[in-house]
Amino acid sequence: MSKIILEVEDLRTSFFTHAGEFKAIDGVSFTVHEGEIFGLVGESACGKTVTGLSLLRLLQEPVGQVVGGKIILNGRDILELSKKEMREVRGKEISMILQDPMTSLNPVYTVGNQISESVKLHQHVSDDKVEDEVISALRLLRIPAPEQRIRDYPFQMSGGMRQRVVGSIAMSCRPHLLIADEPTTALDATIQMQYLALFKDIQKQTNVGIIFITHDFGVVANICQRVAVMYAGKIVETASTSTIFKAPRHPYTHALINSVPRLDRKDDRLYSIEGQPPSLLNLPPGCRFAPRCPDVQEICQKEQPPEVEISEGHTVSCWKVK
Amino acid sequence: MADVLLEVRDLKKHYPVTKGLLQRTVGWVRAIDGISFTIENGKTLSLVGESGAGKTTAAKMILMLEKLTSGTIIFKGQDIYKFSSSQLKTKYRPSVQSVQQNPWSSMNPRMRVRDIVAEPLVVNTTKSKEEIRKRVLELLDQVGLAPNQADYYPHEFSGGQRQRIAVARALALNPSLVVLDEPVSALDVSIRAQIMNLLKDLQLQYNLSYLVIAHNLATVRFMSHSVAIMYLGQIVEYGEAEDVFTQPLHPYTRALMSASLLTLPEDEDQGITPIILSGEMPSPLNPPPGCRFHTRCVEAMDICSKVEPELMEIGTHKVKCHIHANPDVSPKPS
Numbered sequence: 001m002s003k004i005i006l007e008v009e010d011l012r013t014s015f016f017t018h019a020g021e022f023k024a025i026d027g028v029s030f031t032v033h034e035g036e037i038f039g040l041v042g043e044s045a046c047g048k049t050v051t052g053l054s055l056l057r058l059l060q061e062p063v064g065q066v067v068g069g070k071i072i073l074n075g076r077d078i079l080e081l082s083k084k085e086m087r088e089v090r091g092k093e094i095s096m097i098l099q100d101p102m103t104s105l106n107p108v109y110t111v112g113n114q115i116s117e118s119v120k121l122h123q124h125v126s127d128d129k130v131e132d133e134v135i136s137a138l139r140l141l142r143i144p145a146p147e148q149r150i151r152d153y154p155f156q157m158s159g160g161m162r163q164r165v166v167g168s169i170a171m172s173c174r175p176h177l178l179i180a181d182e183p184t185t186a187l188d189a190t191i192q193m194q195y196l197a198l199f200k201d202i203q204k205q206t207n208v209g210i211i212f213i214t215h216d217f218g219v220v221a222n223i224c225q226r227v228a229v230m231y232a233g234k235i236v237e238t239a240s241t242s243t244i245f246k247a248p249r250h251p252y253t254h255a256l257i258n259s260v261p262r263l264d265r266k267d268d269r270l271y272s273i274e275g276q277p278p279s280l281l282n283l284p285p286g287c288r289f290a291p292r293c294p295d296v297q298e299i300c301q302k303e304q305p306p307e308v309e310i311s312e313g314h315t316v317s318c319w320k321v322k
Numbered sequence: 323m324a325d326v327l328l329e330v331r332d333l334k335k336h337y338p339v340t341k342g343l344l345q346r347t348v349g350w351v352r353a354i355d356g357i358s359f360t361i362e363n364g365k366t367l368s369l370v371g372e373s374g375a376g377k378t379t380a381a382k383m384i385l386m387l388e389k390l391t392s393g394t395i396i397f398k399g400q401d402i403y404k405f406s407s408s409q410l411k412t413k414y415r416p417s418v419q420s421v422q423q424n425p426w427s428s429m430n431p432r433m434r435v436r437d438i439v440a441e442p443l444v445v446n447t448t449k450s451k452e453e454i455r456k457r458v459l460e461l462l463d464q465v466g467l468a469p470n471q472a473d474y475y476p477h478e479f480s481g482g483q484r485q486r487i488a489v490a491r492a493l494a495l496n497p498s499l500v501v502l503d504e505p506v507s508a509l510d511v512s513i514r515a516q517i518m519n520l521l522k523d524l525q526l527q528y529n530l531s532y533l534v535i536a537h538n539l540a541t542v543r544f545m546s547h548s549v550a551i552m553y554l555g556q557i558v559e560y561g562e563a564e565d566v567f568t569q570p571l572h573p574y575t576r577a578l579m580s581a582s583l584l585t586l587p588e589d590e591d592q593g594i595t596p597i598i599l600s601g602e603m604p605s606p607l608n609p610p611p612g613c614r615f616h617t618r619c620v621e622a623m624d625i626c627s628k629v630e631p632e633l634m635e636i637g638t639h640k641v642k643c644h645i646h647a648n649p650d651v652s653p654k655p656s
Contacts, residue, residue, distance in 0.1 A: 043510040044481075158602050188372035189537060189581040190599045190618075197598050215511060221584045222596070242586050259515035261544035263582050266564065269522070270544065272515035276480050 005176050005209045006032040006055075011069035013047075013054045016062070022280040024050040026233040027069070029307075032177065035207040037199070039224030039241070041214055041256075043277060046230040048213045052179045055211075056096055057086050074176060092122040095170040099182040101162035105154040111138075111165045112150030115172050122173045137172040138165070140205070142198060160191040164198070174206060181213045196223050217260055221245060226313070229253045232277050232288040235307075239314040249316045252289045287319065295320055327531050328361040328384070328499060333393035335379050339607065352606050353379045355555040356393070359548075361499065364525065366532040368542040368563070370578070371552035374603055377535045380552075381501050384533065385420055386410070397499075416446050419492040423504035425484035429476045435462070435487055436472040442494040461490040465520060482513035486520065493524065503535045518544060539582045543567050551575045554614045555606055561639020571641040573619050613644065621645055 013025040025047045032038045040048045053059050054066050057078065071078050078089060095118075098104040106114060115134045119125070125133060131150070138146035141164040154162055163183060170178055180199070184192040200223060203210055212224055220227055221241060228238040229252065237250040248254045258271040275292045284290055290300040297319055305319045335354040338347040354376040361367045369377040382388035384395060386402065395402045402414055419442070422428040429438055439458045443449055449457070459469050465486040476484055485505065492500050505521065506514040518541070524530060536542050542549055542563070549566050551559040551574065559572040570576045580597040599618045604610055610617050616626035625644050633642040 043512060160602060188603075189539075189578055190372060191602060193577075193581045193596055193598045194600075217511075218582060218584055221586050242588055245584070245586060256511055259512055261515075261518070261540040262584070263540040263543055263567065263579060264584075266567075267544055270515035270519055272519055273512045274516070276482065276513070 002034045002036070004031050005034050005074055006211075007070070007072040008051075008055070009070040009072070011051070011054060011071065012067045013050055013059065013064065014067050015064045020281050023233055023283065024064075024280060025054065026283075028230075028233075028235050029069075030228050030235065030238060032209045032211060034176070034209055035203060036226065037203055037210045037212055037224045039212045039214060039220045039227040040230060041217065041220055041227055042230035043215060043256075045232075045277060045280070047233040048230055049181055051230075052096060052181050052211065052213055055177075055179060056090055056094055058090075058096075088122075091118045091175070092173045093175055094177045094179065095173070095175045096179040096181060097163075097166050097170045097183045100186050101154075101159055101166050102186070104166050105162060107154055110151055110153055111157070111168075115150075115165070115169050118169060119172050133172065134168075137168040140171055140202060141165075141167045143168070160187055160195065163187060163195060167198075167202075171202065171206070171208070175208060177209045177211070179211045179213070182215070183212075184219060185214070185216070192219075199223060217245075217257060229256070232283065233280060234288060234317065236289065236318070237314075237316045243314055249310060249314075249321050250289075250318050251293050251295050251320070255294075287317075325363045326360050327363045327398065328533075329358075329394075329396040330360070330380075330384070331358050331394045331396070333357050333380065333383065333395065334391045335376070335383060335388065336391045349607055352555050352609060354383075355609075357550070357552070357555075357557045359550050359557065359560060361531050361533055362547070363498070363531055364529040365547040366525065366534055366545055368534040368536055368546040368549045369552055370536055370539060370542050370549060372537060372603060374554070374606065375552040376555040376606075377552055378503060381420070381503055381533060381535050384499075385418060385501055386414070411446075416442075416495040417497050418499045418501065419495065419497040420501040420503065421485070421488045421492050421505050424508050425481055425488055426508075428488055429484065431476055433475075434472070435467075435474055435476065435479075438476070438487060439472075439490045439494060442491060446495055457494065458490075461494055462487075464493070464524065465490045480513070481509050482516060485509060485517050489517075489520065489524070493528070496528070497530070499531045499533065501533045501535070504537070505534070506541060507536070507538065514541075521545070539567075539578055551578065554603055554609055556614060556642065557633060557640075558615065558642045559640065560633065565638040569638065571636060571639070571646055572615075572643050573621050573645070574615050577620075613642070 009029050011025055011028045015022040015024055028051060042048050055071055066079060112134050115137055116130050119130050119133045134150055135146045138149060143149050143164050184195050187195060214220060224241050226240050227244045228235045231252050237253045248257060255273045261267060261270055273292050278284055278288055286301040286303050287305050290296050299319050305317045307315050307317045308322055309315045310321060333354055334356055336350040336352050339349040339351060341348045359367060369380060371377050383390045397414060405414055436458055439461055440454050443454050443457060462472055467486055506517050534545050546563040549563045550557045553574050559566060559575045570579055577597045577599050585596055601618045604617060612627040612629055613631050616622045623644060631642050631644045631647055633640050634647055636646045
């Protein structure tokens with residue numbers, strides 16, 4: 001397998017509020033290889049976006065803090081960098097695409113201006129070269145007529161085009177790692193397909209490692225090589241995409257995949273998981289999925305299950321598997 | 323088709339575009355341009371399409387929140403635009419209720435659940451307080467909420483539970499038609515299944531008709547009896563859900579279906595690749611001549627940019643496409 005660019009070890013992030021400590025991420029470990037699209041899947045509040053923000057160290061301190069673990073990017077732990085050093089990394093080595101292109105662009109600056117910001121900051125090129133860099137970033141995301149488009153404002157573009165501009169900003173300095181947080185959720189189905197195809201091309205062209213955060217298993221199947229499923233701040237299962245779909249071992253993964261209606265068959269009833277994810281303020285002592293799990297055993301309610309590697313590259317945290 | 327509850331005939335909605343000091347009308351946005359469909363008793367019709375296709379506008383006209391430009395909407399044999407205001411209040415509005423997409427904005431945050439669910443009853447009926455109290459508890463029970471939750475405020479509930487409250491409110495007046503505008507798209511995956519199962523159970527129990535507005539085809543297949551695929555203000559394919567999903571005829575339907583099918587990496591190695599449309603939906607202000615889809619169609623022919631196809635009965639369902647209208651003209655990619 002290709003080179004590992006990111007290694008996250010036992011990452012813990014908490015939010016300290018007047019109500020107490022919210023353990024948004026509680027011991028998450030995974031790796032991302034060069035040129036790989038790694039999916040991070042889960043429902044709202046499972047900690048997937050917070051994972052992305054922790055990697056960029058963009059949490060709102062002192063409320064949100066990384067309280068433990070390591071984030072090793074290209075061989076060094078970025079949690080040990082100073083704020084100034086981190087600014088060098090952010091945008092250059094890691095960058096992020098946010099969900100909603102309507103709110104992640106500044107309405108009063110042209111898109112060219114917004115893309116040039118990171119180019120000027122990270123690439124020491126002369127002013128007349130900046131425009132070339134911006135145009136090539138737009139071209140990478142296949143925006144038609146980039147020479148004219150750089151003078152457009154975000155409101156002159158459709159949602160799909162704006163999301164491409166956001167992608168151009170993220171890719172403008174050719175980062176090693178790109179975190180894409182639900183980049184297609186706000187887009188229409190056919191536009192989503194275009195964007196996903198574009199993503200795969202960019203990954204092949206630039207060999208960037210991509211963490212793709214999503215709640216949509218259809219998107220995962222389409223684009224990711226490996227997937228980690230998150231539940232209530234923990235990764236419950238990690239495997240290759242086809243293993244996740246064909247032989248999921250964690251009851252949550254299984255339930256999640258089966259609760260999605262399928263286009264290629266007629267279901268009379270959907271499999272549903274009763275109840276809701278636990279509150280992060282008041283987590284159960286044992287397995288976090290135990291209160292909703294159909295296969296719950298006595299031990300599940302008392303002790304947290306260890307992470308077990310059941311075959312190469314397939315790890316599961318569940319007492320049933322142990 | 324004896325059991326028709328609601329029939330829509332050649333419905334149009336054009337919004338004027340005005341300009342200048344005198345607000346002269348300089349053009350029309352053709353949000354809906356001649357759509358017809360029927361909803362049967364106890365059945366579900368889904369309107370499917372991407373944003374800007376006109377699905378929500380159609381629903382608004384049925385709910386009479388928006389006036390139509392032309393066409394007729396017939397409910398239980400009567401034209402709803404010929405109802406007097408008192409007839410509307412007693413006959414039509416209580417029978418047609420809606421559940422909105424976003425359960426975070428469809429409820430007044432200062433009202434208790436008890437009052438939210440009771441509101442339609444207070445406005446539309448002469449029931450006593452005690453009767454209303456009983457009915458509210460009954461409704462909450464039907465949607466799977468506990469009686470003690472009646473005194474809570476909306477913020478104390480999760481998204482899925484709020485959507486249950488919205489369903490309870492919509493059912494309060496025993497409607498015959500419920501308009502569900504993207505009922506599950508704001509919810510989490512594991513909660514969606516709960517709500518969709520609930521909606522199906524309630525439909526069977528009360529013989530409800532649903533008009534579902536959705537963009538996710540898999541959701542639609544699970545929920546619907548019949549389906550209408552919309553593109554730029556028009557219906558391009560219409561028929562029984564199973565027919566449309568097993569034999570999609572319109573190139574747009576096929577592209578939409580391919581976008582919501584699961585394709586695993588190994589499927590692609592075997593040559594099963596999703597259909598990727600180029601471009602975006604054109605503006606309804608200036609729709610393309612001929613077939614409105616021809617600018618993005620992978621199977622477009624010469625005729626498509628010139629002559630608008632009719633919505634024609636082909637095989638088991640209706641489709642608006644030249645490829646199927648002229649079987650002797652073989653499709654050639656442009």
